[in-house]
Amino acid sequence: MDAAAQATRGLQGMPPEFTARVSQLLEAMRSIGTGLDLHTTLDRIAETAAELVQARYASIVVIDSVSGDLDEFASFGVDTVDRERLDEIPEEPGTSLSVPIEVDGENFGEIVLSEKADGGTFTGNDLQLVRVIATEAGIAIGNARLYEASRQQAHWINGANAVTTALLSSADAKDALQVVAEQARTLADAAAGVVLLPMDAEGDGEGGLEIVAAAGEGTEDMVGTVVPWYSPVAAKLAAGEAVFVDDSAHDPRMITKVAQRFGPSMMLPMVSGARVLGTLAIPRAPGAPLYTAAEKNLARRFASQAALALVIDEAQRDRERLAVYEDRDRIARDLHDLVIQRLFATGMMLQGARRSSVVESVQDRLDKAVDELDKTIQEIRTAIYSLQQEPSQVATGLRALVLREVATAAAPLGFQPSTSFVGAVDAIVDDDTGRHLLAALREALSNAFRHARASQIGVSVDATARLPDGRHAVRLTVADDGVGIPAEGTRRSGLRNIEARAESLGGSAWTAPGLGDCGGGTSVVWQVPVSLPDGE
Known part of the structure; x- marks a missing residue:
């Protein structure tokens, strides 16, 4: 018997006036639900x-199915009395009524009523x-x-699709792993996302795991940490x-110093067939809620x-x-x-x-020509040798990396942000500045996804700024039409990182009006100096 039929059956044998009233109220509650x-x-x-x-007085207590802690509390009449007074009401026969909230054998909590209005x-x-x-x-x-x-399942699926897109469109494997870490952190509402890869065995050891990518506030120093x-x-x-x-800080299995910073954590092997490619760790802050069974299953799939x-990306790179x-x-x-x-x-x-020549000047010129040919042959042989060596990885321009970041953000946002470039971005912005710009862009897009509730976002990179x-200077602007930013006293950590x-x-960052009507929304502006190439 389903829950709705169980509720209806509970009305059988009741007086008609009660049955009519309860049915009417149940319909009203279902419309709210x-x-x-x-x-x-x-x-x-x-x-x-x-x-x-x-x-x-009436109260409904809902218990979290994982931790057993209070999940929801609803009440009627409780706001008009002291809560401690309510707790002290003696449970004499007939003065209080407690009924468990159960559906199909699962206990969600209880509904408690106290003190008949007529004193009975x-x-x-x-x-x-x-x-x-209670059934309702x-x-x-x-x-x-x-x-x-x-909702969570759809959220994780979109995140997994974004990771796949990022991995297959990235020319930098380390940067692709950074995208995996950031997406995992965002999807799990965690304090950090961390990717660890196996290390080669050294000496008598059997290798370990090294952190190669970390996302989240204060995680910059975690890269390079080794789990022995x-x-x-x-x-x-393995x-x-x-x-x-x-609780990572107090679990004896967690022996690294970085583990002391966190609370609940998931460490998930990234497995393809019988091969363990690496580990994805998703720790939450100390005191944060434990991961539910549903979250663990979704994270495993992710x-x-x-x-x-990673396997497809590796095969594509091999090809x-x-x-x-x-x-x-x-x-x-x-x-x-x-x-x-x-x-x-x-x-x-x-x-x-x-x-054949008898003219000395002609002989000298011919000798020089033969010498030049010998040098040319040596240079070609050197080029042939170089062609037979391991090719260096081709760098990807900043413009392409910005477009990839924006495309990655489109999946969780639910729409494609617009992107524009001004000036010779790839030629003017050096690698170090480019890495910081991409990190600032990633943080700004993450903030917009988490907090702005925006319907449109515009990204601009201007290499002609002053x-x-x-x-x-190069100026990055991420503008949205969302709800704006909180007061300075509650400024978010993402803006501080930017x-x-x-x-x-040697630059600066600030916020300005966004894309909404009358300047609504937020623009995050990030600007740093650059040196122009010679001749410009």
Whole structure:
């Protein structure tokens, strides 16, 4: 029997006037519940229960299914009395009524009513009515949790798609891993996202795990930290087992110093087939809520998706590398078999012409020509040798990396931000400044996703900007039409990080009106000096 049928059955045998009234009230509550505002729905249910049995006070307590802690509290009449007074009401027979909220065998909490308005005691009919209401409360709670689970699932799927897109469009493997870390942090509402890769065994050891990418406030110093092979968690992760920790700072399995900063954590192996490619760690702040079973399952799928994307990315890079090798081999063969041979033949012809010549000045010029041909042949041989070596990784321009960051952000945002460039961005902005600009862009887009509730975002990179003192600068602007930023006293850490990055390069960052009507929304502006290439 489903919950709705159970509630309806509870009305059987009740007086007709009660049945009609309860049915009407249940329909009203269900219409409220369709909005999935759980707290509002539970408040109305508490009020309905108090009205039906003529109780002065009613409360609904919802328990978290993972931690057992209080998850929701709704009440009627409780605001008019001291809470301690309510707790001290003696539970004499008939003066209070407590009914568990259960649906299909799952306990969500309880509904409690106290003090009959007429001073009497609660009856069997009252108990039956409250059981019906408790069932309705269970339906509302169950629907809200189902809705939240489906919302979270869609959220993680979009994040996994964004990671796949980023990995397959990035020419920098380390930068792609940074995207994995940032997406995991955002999706899990965590304090940090961390990617660890296996280390090669050294000496008598068996290798360990090294942090190669970290996202989140204050995580810059974590990159390079090693989890040694003898760590209890390293052994499990190497075997492809996930590790879940309730409190990283006090769990004896967590032996690194960086673990002392965090609370609940998930450490998920990124596995493809029988191969463990690395580990994704997603720690929350100390005292933060524990991860639910649903969150753990979604994070496992995300780690698997990231592992699959890494494998595809690795295969794609191997194919590209093989194509480069084949092309370089062909060029080397052509240079050796065709060009050098023709140069040799030309040299032989010049030497023959010298022997035939009787004019000394002509002989000298021919000797010089033969010498130049010999030098050219040596240079070509050097080029052939270079072509047979490991090709260096081709750098990706800043413009392409900015476009990739914006494309990555589009999935969680639900729309594609607009992007514009002014000036020779790739030529003017050096690698170090470019890395800081990309980090500032990533932070600004993350802030917009988390807090702005925007419907449009514009990104601009201007390499023709000027500082107040006249020096050349590059200016990044991320503008939205959202709800704006809080007061200075509650300024978000993301904005502080953006400001700190600009100041470290001798620049500055500030906020300005955004894209909304009459200047609504927020613009985050990040500007640092640059040196123009020679000749500009």
